[in-house]
Amino acid sequence: MNRKLLYFLVSIAYLILISYGLYSVYTVEATLRVKEPPKIKLENKIAIAHTEIFGKLERPQVIFNHGKHEEAYKKEGCAECHPEKDGQVMFAFPKNLKKKDKTAVMNAYHDACIDCHKKSAKKEKTGPVNCGDCHKKQEKTLVVKYPKAEFDFYVHDKHVKKLKEKIGKDDCGLCHHSYDPYEEDETLRLVYEPGTEESCYYCHELGKKRGPELTKITKAAADKGLSIKEASHQQCLNCHLKYREDYLKKGEKDACPTECIKCHTGEYRTLVQLEKVPRPDRDQPKRPLINIKDAKLKGVPFDHDYHQIASKTCRSCHHETLKACKDCHDLTGKPEGNYVNVARAYHDVFSEHSCEGCHNVKKAEKDCNGCHHYIAVVEADSLGPKDKSCGICHSGEIKGAFSRAPLSVAGLDPQKVPNKVKVEVLSKEYEPSEFPHMDIIKKLVDISNKSKLANYFHKDMQTMCEGCHHRSPAEAEVKKDTPPNCRNCHTITPEPRNLDKTTLLSAYHRQCMGCHDKMGIEKGSSVRFKDGDRCGACHKKKVAGPAEITRLKNDNVVKQNTKNILNVWRPK
Amino acid sequence: MDRRTFLKIMGSGVAGAATGNLLTPGRTPASEVPLGKEFYGILVDTTRCIGCRRCELGCAEVNGMPIPDIAESKTEDILKTLRKTSDTQYTVINRYETEKGPVYVPRRCMHCSQPGCVAACLVKAMKKRPTGQVTWDLNCIGCRLCMVSCPFDIPKFEYKKAIPRIQKCNLCWDRFNKGALPGCVEVCPTQALMFGTRKQILEEGKRRIATNPDKYVDHIYGEYEVGGTSHLYLSAVPFEQIGFRKDLGTVPYPEYSTGFLYAVPFIFVLWPIVMLGMNRATKKHEEEKHEEKHEEHGKH
Numbered sequence: 013m014n015r016k017l018l019y020f021l022v023s024i025a026y027l028i029l030i031s032y033g034l035y036s037v038y039t040v041e042a043t044l045r046v047k048e049p050p051k052i053k054l055e056n057k058i059a060i061a062h063t064e065i066f067g068k069l070e071r072p073q074v075i076f077n078h079g080k081h082e083e084a085y086k087k088e089g090c091a092e093c094h095p096e097k098d099g100q101v102m103f104a105f106p107k108n109l110k111k112k113d114k115t116a117v118m119n120a121y122h123d124a125c126i127d128c129h130k131k132s133a134k135k136e137k138t139g140p141v142n143c144g145d146c147h148k149k150q151e152k153t154l155v156v157k158y159p160k161a162e163f164d165f166y167v168h169d170k171h172v173k174k175l176k177e178k179i180g181k182d183d184c185g186l187c188h189h190s191y192d193p194y195e196e197d198e199t200l201r202l203v204y205e206p207g208t209e210e211s212c213y214y215c216h217e218l219g220k221k222r223g224p225e226l227t228k229i230t231k232a233a234a235d236k237g238l239s240i241k242e243a244s245h246q247q248c249l250n251c252h253l254k255y256r257e258d259y260l261k262k263g264e265k266d267a268c269p270t271e272c273i274k275c276h277t278g279e280y281r282t283l284v285q286l287e288k289v290p291r292p293d294r295d296q297p298k299r300p301l302i303n304i305k306d307a308k309l310k311g312v313p314f315d316h317d318y319h320q321i322a323s324k325t326c327r328s329c330h331h332e333t334l335k336a337c338k339d340c341h342d343l344t345g346k347p348e349g350n351y352v353n354v355a356r357a358y359h360d361v362f363s364e365h366s367c368e369g370c371h372n373v374k375k376a377e378k379d380c381n382g383c384h385h386y387i388a389v390v391e392a393d394s395l396g397p398k399d400k401s402c403g404i405c406h407s408g409e410i411k412g413a414f415s416r417a418p419l420s421v422a423g424l425d426p427q428k429v430p431n432k433v434k435v436e437v438l439s440k441e442y443e444p445s446e447f448p449h450m451d452i453i454k455k456l457v458d459i460s461n462k463s464k465l466a467n468y469f470h471k472d473m474q475t476m477c478e479g480c481h482h483r484s485p486a487e488a489e490v491k492k493d494t495p496p497n498c499r500n501c502h503t504i505t506p507e508p509r510n511l512d513k514t515t516l517l518s519a520y521h522r523q524c525m526g527c528h529d530k531m532g533i534e535k536g537s538s539v540r541f542k543d544g545d546r547c548g549a550c551h552k553k554k555v556a557g558p559a560e561i562t563r564l565k566n567d568n569v570v571k572q573n574t575k576n577i578l579n580v581w582r583p584k
Numbered sequence: 585m586d587r588r589t590f591l592k593i594m595g596s597g598v599a600g601a602a603t604g605n606l607l608t609p610g611r612t613p614a615s616e617v618p619l620g621k622e623f624y625g626i627l628v629d630t631t632r633c634i635g636c637r638r639c640e641l642g643c644a645e646v647n648g649m650p651i652p653d654i655a656e657s658k659t660e661d662i663l664k665t666l667r668k669t670s671d672t673q674y675t676v677i678n679r680y681e682t683e684k685g686p687v688y689v690p691r692r693c694m695h696c697s698q699p700g701c702v703a704a705c706l707v708k709a710m711k712k713r714p715t716g717q718v719t720w721d722l723n724c725i726g727c728r729l730c731m732v733s734c735p736f737d738i739p740k741f742e743y744k745k746a747i748p749r750i751q752k753c754n755l756c757w758d759r760f761n762k763g764a765l766p767g768c769v770e771v772c773p774t775q776a777l778m779f780g781t782r783k784q785i786l787e788e789g790k791r792r793i794a795t796n797p798d799k800y801v802d803h804i805y806g807e808y809e810v811g812g813t814s815h816l817y818l819s820a821v822p823f824e825q826i827g828f829r830k831d832l833g834t835v836p837y838p839e840y841s842t843g844f845l846y847a848v849p850f851i852f853v854l855w856p857i858v859m860l861g862m863n864r865a866t867k868k869h870e871e872e873k874h875e876e877k878h879e880e881h882g883k884h
Contacts, residue, residue, distance in 0.1 A: 385799075512791075512792075514775060517773050518632075518773060518774045518775035521634065521773045521774045522632060522774050525634055525774075538634035538635065538688075539686045545656045545657070546656050547636070547656060
């Protein structure tokens with residue numbers, strides 16, 4: 013009896029082992045997916061968790077309906093809950109929080125909320141006093157995150173105009189100030205000096221700035237707890253509270269909003285919408301010639317006006333202060349510029365703030381990427397820049413730099429530049445493909461003319477040809493009077509000495525389809541099937557074409573070639 | 585213990601050790617492939633593949649399998665589902681929707697440098713050729729152990745045949761010996777597939793990544809996975825997005841079992857010999873005692 017029981021137990025144990033093994037084999041996920049936490053409608057709610065103080069929470073977070081409380085305290089005002097300092101409301105909570113440790117914060121919150129709820133419960137219907145009514149289990153994993161509010165040039169312009177109406181004069185000092193860390197008298201450090209207005213981000217975005225002076229300023233801001241969030245809430249909301257009543261009397265309900273979702277809309281204006289909005293004037297140069305003292309290359313004429321319109325913030329180029337580039341970056345680099353020299357500052361390929369970095373981002377856009385994705389950034393760098401490409405920017409004179417004549421196809425010789433090209437050398441299963449050479453040139457020229465950037469850098473028609481006829485010395489081709497041909501370089505059979513060298517078949521397919529892909533042209537691209545027949549977009553299938561493509565029955569030459577290639581590859 | 589017993593014990597020990605050595609020969613890992621026997625393979629650049637399914641057609645033709653219909657209208661329907669290789673299709677193209685748009689991925693046998701299927705084969709029908717191809721022979725008994733051992737789910741069984749065998753891509757072993765490229769490589773219209781020695785294609789893959797850092801993810805799938813494969817993949821998106829397993833590790837699959845398997849002969853052969861030796865040694869002692877007793881009897 014005992015033995016039977018033992019056998020039974022052992023077999024059960026084995027069964028468990030086997031099923032566990034099978035389970036672990038079959039539940040291996042092929043793709044890793046991160047589960048997104050659920051989101052709620054924002055509706056002026058705030059999630060109170062303070063994980064920076066509490067760490068792991070004992071009870072679920074509290075989703076606090078700020079909108080409801082605002083409504084309830086309309087008469088009393090914000091100061092009922094938030095502390096006041098120098099006549100300004102500080103948007104901190106609770107009012108009397110002395111220490112920032114676990115028990116102190118917990119008690120302060122409980123005192124502030126529950127006391128108030130209890131007190132007003134006598135008069136009217138009010139909020140909960142029991143733990144579970146605020147710390148709701150079902151709200152444990154909710155994420156309340158407001159999208160960033162963007163104070164773009166449109167909003168800035170609106171504020172400037174409205175405030176001028178109110179006060180009767182331009183006073184940027186209402187919002188802007190600067191901080192002098194070297195001033196000994198602390199009360200005098202925060203001043204407003206006309207002509208030094210900058211974005212709030214420069215000083216209040218903490219932990220990102222470099223350089224000795226900026227670090228001092230941001231440290232002072234950090235000590236006061238004025239991150240960009242705190243500083244902008246304090247600055248904007250206090251002013252809004254001050255003027256809201258006036259507008260309400262006039263019947264303008266939406267003016268001076270204080271609700272979260274009015275500013276944090278999550279909708280941002282595009283560059284096109286901001287195009288007509290005037291940029292703030294701070295005596296910036298309009299079209300300067302950027303000249304670095306003792307530099308070897310000539311100066312660069314720079315259209316600052318146009319670049320202002322082409323970017324959403326000043327910060328996209330002036331990344332840490334609103335000074336000229338050469339103030340922090342000189343020929344050898346200095347501490348203010350984090351030892352980045354001026355050549356690097358303008359030419360860094362991967363930076364968001366340098367000329368070349370930003371132009372590279374533009375080149376990756378749909379219209380440009382057709383040609384430019386073949387021109388690898390790294391390769392272009394290692395080949396060494398051509399003289400003529402430096403000279404496009406480094407011309408040394410402003411005259412005529414800002415108005416380039418658009419390119420035109422009128423001057424092209426139809427003998428050299430054919431209207432249509434028939435691609436038929438490879439034709440076997442498919443009919444020859446008819447390539448609309450001139451139509452493509454016209455389209456590309458059209459795209460180039462529309463963009464100011466492209467129009468400036470595509471100096472002549474030859475540049476346009478190099479998009480497809482790549483790596484061919486265009487000048488030589490023109491002199492010889494023979495149009496560059498794909499077959500000149502790309503052979504029909506694989507090149508044994510250079511395995512990566514593109515064969516003619518693959519050169520055609522990759523060049524054409526790659527460009528169609530990148531430019532989002534549906535016809536003839538590799539990724540889209542909408543038209544049904546992708547191959548037919550360029551060449552029709554022969555009605556009675558050979559089905560067998562690999563047996564190469566009568567193609568002894570090709571077979572011999574492949575054999576030779578393999579013999580070369582084989583080690584001796 | 586006298587001299588004779590001692591020698592017997594020592595003798596059986598030495599004999600056992602010698603047998604054990606014979607049965608556990610030195611292992612040659614794939615990384616130490618002797619010079620002149622470089623593995624061949626294919627570099628697959630998924631950024632170049634246009635999903636024309638021409639390699640499927642080429643493969644079917646050279647291997648005498650049913651010709652797939654690669655007409656565009658059919659292709660769109662077929663690409664909607666993720667397919668696996670089958671006994672009549674050694675290579676398939678799948679389309680994956682990724683963060684960078686649709687990506688086409690041709691899949692076929694990876695031709696591992698140290699293949700699990702070869703180690704698992706009972707009758708040595710599956711072989712790793714000195715030039716890298718993992719091929720199968722007709723003496724397959726249909727045990728399907730190779731199917732279980734393959735991390736890429738490649739060997740497929742001919743369930744519909746009377747005498748079923750395993751079928752999979754053999755990197756066109758016959759064509760290779762005749763001096764022709766694999767069927768799929770030869771017909772690819774965009775050179776998404778590149779044939780060459782493993783060293784060559786690995787260098788080429790690294791060169792492409794180095795010159796286009798924004799285009800590719802910095803990883804060649806198959807360089808280290810399961811101890812290296814002869815089929816290498818380049819991609820613009822992380823490999824888990826285009827159906828590759830990232831949990832395979834870099835240890836060749838046979839390595840997981842060789843340690844244990846090499847211990848088996850030791851237990852079955854050496855251990856009985858040792859026990860037998862011990863047994864003989866102790867038995868002799870008894871016989872001697874017996875003789876001594878006999879002598880005592882004789883005296884009487």
